[in-house]
Amino acid sequence: MFTGIFKDTSVRILITFMIVLCVLSSLVLPDWMQNNFMYGLSRGLAILGLMLLWRTNLVSFGHALYYGFGAYAVALCQKYFGITDILLRFAIAVIAAGLLGFCLGFILRKYREIFFAMLSLAFSMVLYGLLAKAEFLGSTDGMSISPSTLLGMELTRQYLFYLITFFVICAAISIQAYLRSTLGHLTTAIQDNEIRVEYLGYSVQKAIHIKYVMSACLAGGAGGLMAASLGQVDPDSMVNWNVSGELVFITIMSGWGNILAPFIGAIIFEFIRTYAFEWAPQAWAAIVGGTLLAIIFFFPGGIWSVIEKVFNYGKKKNVK
Amino acid sequence: MKIKIFNKTTKIASASMLVASCLFAGAAMAKDSVKVGVVSFLTGPAAGVFGVPAKQGAQIVIDAINNGTMPAPYNTQGFAGAKMNPVFSDESGGGTKQVGLFRDFVEKQKVDAMIGYISSGNCMAIGPIADELKMLTVFSTCGTPRLYEEKLRSHVFRTQANAVGDSLAAARYIVDMYPNEKNYTGINQNYAWGQDSYKFFELGMKQMSPDSKGSDKPQFPKLFVGQYGTEISALSLDKAKVVHSSFWNGDIEAFTLQAMVRGFFQKKIFVSSVGGSAVDALGKKFPDGIVMGTRGNVGLLARDNKDSLNLWFIGEYKKRFNALPLGPSYQYARSILAYKFAMDKAMKKAGKFPTQDQVIAAMKNIKFKSFTETISMARGGGHQAVHSVGYGLTKYNKKGKTPGAEKVKMYGPECIYPPAGTKSEDWINAGMPGAKCN
Numbered sequence: 001m002f003t004g005i006f007k008d009t010s011v012r013i014l015i016t017f018m019i020v021l022c023v024l025s026s027l028v029l030p031d032w033m034q035n036n037f038m039y040g041l042s043r044g045l046a047i048l049g050l051m052l053l054w055r056t057n058l059v060s061f062g063h064a065l066y067y068g069f070g071a072y073a074v075a076l077c078q079k080y081f082g083i084t085d086i087l088l089r090f091a092i093a094v095i096a097a098g099l100l101g102f103c104l105g106f107i108l109r110k111y112r113e114i115f116f117a118m119l120s121l122a123f124s125m126v127l128y129g130l131l132a133k134a135e136f137l138g139s140t141d142g143m144s145i146s147p148s149t150l151l152g153m154e155l156t157r158q159y160l161f162y163l164i165t166f167f168v169i170c171a172a173i174s175i176q177a178y179l180r181s182t183l184g185h186l187t188t189a190i191q192d193n194e195i196r197v198e199y200l201g202y203s204v205q206k207a208i209h210i211k212y213v214m215s216a217c218l219a220g221g222a223g224g225l226m227a228a229s230l231g232q233v234d235p236d237s238m239v240n241w242n243v244s245g246e247l248v249f250i251t252i253m254s255g256w257g258n259i260l261a262p263f264i265g266a267i268i269f270e271f272i273r274t275y276a277f278e279w280a281p282q283a284w285a286a287i288v289g290g291t292l293l294a295i296i297f298f299f300p301g302g303i304w305s306v307i308e309k310v311f312n313y314g315k316k317k318n319v320k
Numbered sequence: 321m322k323i324k325i326f327n328k329t330t331k332i333a334s335a336s337m338l339v340a341s342c343l344f345a346g347a348a349m350a351k352d353s354v355k356v357g358v359v360s361f362l363t364g365p366a367a368g369v370f371g372v373p374a375k376q377g378a379q380i381v382i383d384a385i386n387n388g389t390m391p392a393p394y395n396t397q398g399f400a401g402a403k404m405n406p407v408f409s410d411e412s413g414g415g416t417k418q419v420g421l422f423r424d425f426v427e428k429q430k431v432d433a434m435i436g437y438i439s440s441g442n443c444m445a446i447g448p449i450a451d452e453l454k455m456l457t458v459f460s461t462c463g464t465p466r467l468y469e470e471k472l473r474s475h476v477f478r479t480q481a482n483a484v485g486d487s488l489a490a491a492r493y494i495v496d497m498y499p500n501e502k503n504y505t506g507i508n509q510n511y512a513w514g515q516d517s518y519k520f521f522e523l524g525m526k527q528m529s530p531d532s533k534g535s536d537k538p539q540f541p542k543l544f545v546g547q548y549g550t551e552i553s554a555l556s557l558d559k560a561k562v563v564h565s566s567f568w569n570g571d572i573e574a575f576t577l578q579a580m581v582r583g584f585f586q587k588k589i590f591v592s593s594v595g596g597s598a599v600d601a602l603g604k605k606f607p608d609g610i611v612m613g614t615r616g617n618v619g620l621l622a623r624d625n626k627d628s629l630n631l632w633f634i635g636e637y638k639k640r641f642n643a644l645p646l647g648p649s650y651q652y653a654r655s656i657l658a659y660k661f662a663m664d665k666a667m668k669k670a671g672k673f674p675t676q677d678q679v680i681a682a683m684k685n686i687k688f689k690s691f692t693e694t695i696s697m698a699r700g701g702g703h704q705a706v707h708s709v710g711y712g713l714t715k716y717n718k719k720g721k722t723p724g725a726e727k728v729k730m731y732g733p734e735c736i737y738p739p740a741g742t743k744s745e746d747w748i749n750a751g752m753p754g755a756k757c758n
Contacts, residue, residue, distance in 0.1 A: 032428035039420060132511060140511035140543075141441040141464065142415050144448045230419045231452070232445040237414030274424055281410040282362045 002177050014172050014260045018165045026158060035229075036274060038161050040267030041168045042225035043250070047262035048175060049218030050251040052211055057191045058112065062120030063219050063247050065127050066097040068239030070220030071227035072131065073097070075143045086148040086155060086163055090224050097220020098213055105209040105216075124244055131235040142234025145227050157229075164225055171218060172259045178214065179259075187211060219247075253295050255302020265303050353403045356659075357425040359436035360460075360652065364412040365544050369569055369597035370438050370648050374461065375408055377649025378435070380636050381656045382406055391632050393689055399660050400667035400674055407431065411438060415445030422446050426453045432676070433458065435655045438648065440464035440513055443478075450475050456676050456683075460655040461648055463615065464516065465744050468700030477683055477697065479655045479705045483513070484520050484744040485736035486566075486593045486615050489709040491524035492731055492757065493611060494562055498589055503560035505535030507551055509543040509571060517566035517593060523748045535560045546574045552584055562589045572598040580607055591711070596620040597646050599714055599723045610714045612725060617692040618650035621710045621725050630691040644722070654690045658697075658705075661688040698733070699740050706733035731757060 005011055025034040046067050053060055070093030077083040077092050104123055111119055132140050148155045150163070178184045186207050189197050194204050227233045237243065254265025272291055276284035299306050358378050361371030382404050384390040388397030398404075407429060411418060418437075425431050434450070434457040437443050443462035450457040450473070457476045459467075463483035467473070494501065504525055508514030518538060525532050535558050539551040552575075555563055567575055572595040579585060585607045592598075596614040599606045614621050622630055623644070633653065637645040645653075662683035666674035669682065684702035687694055695707045712728030735757035738747035747753070 030427065032424055035420070035423050035427065135512075135515060138444075138512075139515060141444045141466075144445060146448070147452065226416075230416050231449055232416050232419045234415040234441055234445065236441070237416035240414075274428075277409060277421060278424075278429070281408055284410060285363060 002173075005173060005177050005180075008176060008180070010259055011173055011176050013258075014176075015169060017260060017263075018169050022162060022165055025161065031157075032274075034157070034161055036270040037267060038157075038164055038229045039226065040270040041164050041263055042222050042229060043247075043270075044222070044263035044266035045168060045171055045225070046219040046222035046247050047250050047254060047266050048172065048259065049215035049222070050247055051254070051256045051262055052175065052187070052215045052218070054251060054256050055191065056187045056208060056211065058208070059117050059248060060120040060215070061117045061241070061244050061248060062122070062124030063215070064239050064241070064243035065120070065124035066101060066216040066219035067223040067226070067243065067247065068124075068127060068131070068233070068235065069100055070094070070097045070223030071233040071238045072137070072223075073220070074224045074227045075145055075233045076137075078145060079143065084146055084149045085152075086150050086160065086228060089148060089228050090167055090221055093224020093227075094217045094221040097223070098217040101213045101216025101220075102209075105212045108212060109205045109209045121241060121244065124239060125241060128235050128239045128241075131239060138234070140235060142232060142236075142238075145231050145233065147231065148228045160229060164229065167221065167225065168263065171221065172263075175214070175218075176259050183207060183210065249292055253292060253302055255299075255304035257301065257304040257308060261302065261304035261307075264307070268303060352401075353405045354399050354432040354663075355405045355407065355429065357409055357429065357431045357434045357436070358406045358652070359409045359411050359418070359421075359434065360438055360648070361412055362408070362410040366412070366438065366569055369601060369646060370461070371411060373597075373643075373646040374436070374438065374648035374652040376637070376641050377633075377645055377651070377653040378406065378656055380633070380640060381653040384636070385656070385660055391628055394629075394657060394660060396664065400663035402663075402673070404656075411436070411442060415439075415441045418442045419445050419449050422449055422455075423453065426455050431455075433659060433679075435659060436460050436652065437462050440467075440483075440516075443467055447471075447473055447476050454676075456680055458655045458659055461615075461651045464512065468704045469743050472701040473703055475680060477658070477703045477705075478700070479658045479695065479697075480651050481616065481706045481709070481733070481737065482704070482744070483516055483566075483615075484738075484748075485706070485709045485731075485733070486613060487517050487520035487564075488524040488736040488748070489711060489731045490564060490591050490593055490611070490613060491521055491528055492735065493613075493711040493729055494525070494589070494591060495528045496729065497611075497727070498562065499529075501562050501589060502529065502532045503535065504532060504562035504564060505538050505555060505558050505560040506564040507539040507541070507548070507555060507575070508564070508566050510540040511543050514540065514543075514566050518564060520744070520748070521564045521591075523745065527748055527751055533560075544571060546570065548575050548578050552579050552582055556582070556584060556587065561587075562591060564591045564593070565595070566593045568594045569597065573601055576602065576606065580605075585610060594647070600644060600646060603723060604716050604718075604721070606714060606716065606723060608713070608715050611711055612714050613709065613711045614647040615709065616647070616650070617708050617710050617730060619645065619647035620714075620723060621712055621728055622650070622692050623722070623724055625692045627692050629689065633691055650691055654695070657690060658683065658686070658688050658695075661686060696733075699737065701740075706737045708732045709736055 050063055073092050073096035074089045131137055190204055197204050250265050250269045254261045276287040360374040361367045386403045437459050438461040440462040443459050459478040461480050465482040465484050506518045508518045522534050541551055591611040593613045596619045599620055662679050666678040666682035670678050685697055687696040695705050697705050699706055708730045710728050710730040712725035715724050715726040717724040735755055738744050
């Protein structure tokens with residue numbers, strides 16, 4: 001599956017982009033930008049998960065379930081077992097969300113379109129209800145998370161950023177490897193014609209289940225990293241339906257052409273929001289919403305389609 | 321060639337001089353102005369009667385101090401001589417989003433201090449981050465007792481006493497004014513604030529009136545649900561006459577309107593710990609005779625207070641916003657006063673413009689004059705304020721066409737807050753040793 005993965009153009013572009021980001025942020029850019037990159041990259045993992053589902057025409061309006069589950073797994077492991085190691089945190093978040101996704105996958109893999117979207121929303125709101133009512137989980141106030149460590153050493157935010165970048169590269173490469181495999185190619189085939197895929201001898205439900213678990217793992221990892229980089233979890237900003245909506249929003253904004261697209265989209269979203277909050281504290285939501293409308297009207301393929309156009313412009317000219 | 325090089329060198333030299341002069345100007349500027357983030361709800365359901373009045377209260381006091389037009393004892397101009405340049409920001413979106421914004425404030429906007437925050441969840445989220453980033457932060461309104469009971473904070477102050485006192489004062493008022501009522505119940509929003517408020521009211525009632533009995537069916541509807549038909553029926557059928565509620569904002573207004581038409585308030589003694597805003601919003605429609613608190617000696621209960629600072633504040637507020645100041649207006653304005661007090665004190669001690677550490681040292685354990693009383697930062701290692709909390713019965717003033725209150729009782733801090741270093745829950749369960757109520 002991973003053979004020749006580093007010769008893949010998308011992977012090369014991704015790695016170059018991340019390295020440039022690391023170098024720029026450690027040498028030139030101010031600290032606050034690094035924060036935004038950190039949130040953007042973390043959230044980008046969840047977007048990548050949604051993009052995977054989207055390739056099969058499945059839109060999940062409840063991905064905050066895994067996002068929040070990963071974040072709360074990190075918070076609870078700190079509260080009860082004192083785990084603050086960033087490697088463990090990431091692993092715990094991914095595994096916890098993956099297990100939950102595996103269980104719920106048995107139900108969700110049978111549904112498509114609006115039924116899939118609404119059922120996933122329902123599951124996420126169940127978790128929200130539980131968290132908001134459970135006093136020992138901090139209720140709506142949530143829980144705070146102490147700064148991460150690495151193998152017993154304290155981790156500065158600079159190194160946390162490098163590590164997040166590293167996690168993101170690993171996750172994105174795995175997804176690219178999956179997309180290049182037979183199973184990955186199946187996903188677009190399922191989108192085109194499910195019955196034909198079944199006749200070819202593949203189980204559509206199984207393929208969707210696998211994809212769903214991967215997507216849950218990514219969202220869980222995103223939640224875990226977000227919790228570690230922000231230092232706080234609470235149901236309203238981690239599990240509520242509007243968080244799921246925000247994730248879908250960024251997915252649409254990013255476009256689904258490439259594994260790098262979700263991360264660029266998520267970073268741009270962080271910047272839009274930062275400036276919207278600063279310039280118009282009373283109307284920031286209108287600015288964020290207006291941006292989405294503009295993108296849908298003018299660039300239906302998302303930000304990635306713009307990038308593609310810019311880079312392909314020269315090539316097309318040569319062909320002519 | 322030589323000339324060219326010379327040109328280049330002069331260019332670089334002049335550019336670096338320009339940069340250097342900007343840097344020096346920046347350093348000098350810090351003494352003429354302080355940049356402070358002021359965060360309150362500007363969008364969403366909590367903006368109308370919490371966030372916006374809070375911002376307005378802060379604006380009045382900031383402008384008056386910047387211009388030196390504030391009455392004594394704050395009649396000196398500026399904060400340690402510097403003008404405050406406030407950056408107002410929105411608090412909505414949950415704790416996690418606010419933490420991100422807080423980091424932006426510190427690292428991007430490079431503020432000198434942060435003031436505000438209404439939601440307890442946001443305060444709990446910001447607290448540890450403020451300490452981590454070493455940013456002086458003064459919380460204005462949030463009420464959770466967990467903020468300092470879980471951990472003492474190095475950079476975080478709170479000029480509003482915690483929610484325990486609001487609930488205990490409510491219980492005291494019931495025991496004092498309605499000694500024969502032994503059964504109570506409650507309707508509170510199902511989230512941390514509502515759960516905590518009813519918990520401490522119940523604990524307080526158990527101690528102050530040992531033979532009283534809480535209903536086994538207190539109501540906990542969802543936050544901002546707006547429809548309370550079933551809850552009103554359930555409460556009406558309950559034999560308990562006293563009903564405690566920590567509803568706020570649109571919820572208290574909706575509940576009042578829906579309960580009123582069903583004759584609820586004639587049958588029950590309704591105790592509202594933060595409903596003061598609804599009294600102003602509904603005006604003469606608001607029923608008389610409701611036990612109303614404002615989380616301190618502020619807002620509705622401070623309308624008749626003749627303190628010169630209070631009279632000035634009410635007058636300025638009316639003039640500028642054509643409205644009366646609500647509880648949050650006082651709470652935010654009070655945080656600004658505490659900040660000025662500490663800045664001036666630190667400046668006097670240091671003999672020059674104080675550093676942040678000097679301001680923090682100066683702010684610890686201060687007693688500062690607020691609008692209706694002198695408030696002391698006597699808990700949480702000198703970081704947490706305590707003040708009196710009042711309750712009264714709502715009474716519409718027909719002559720002045722303004723809402724008001726009668727039979728107001730103020731409970732001093734020694735009556736409703738545990739001594740320093742004791743957890744509220746343990747203190748109440750131990751029978752509130754050392755409580756002094758007049």
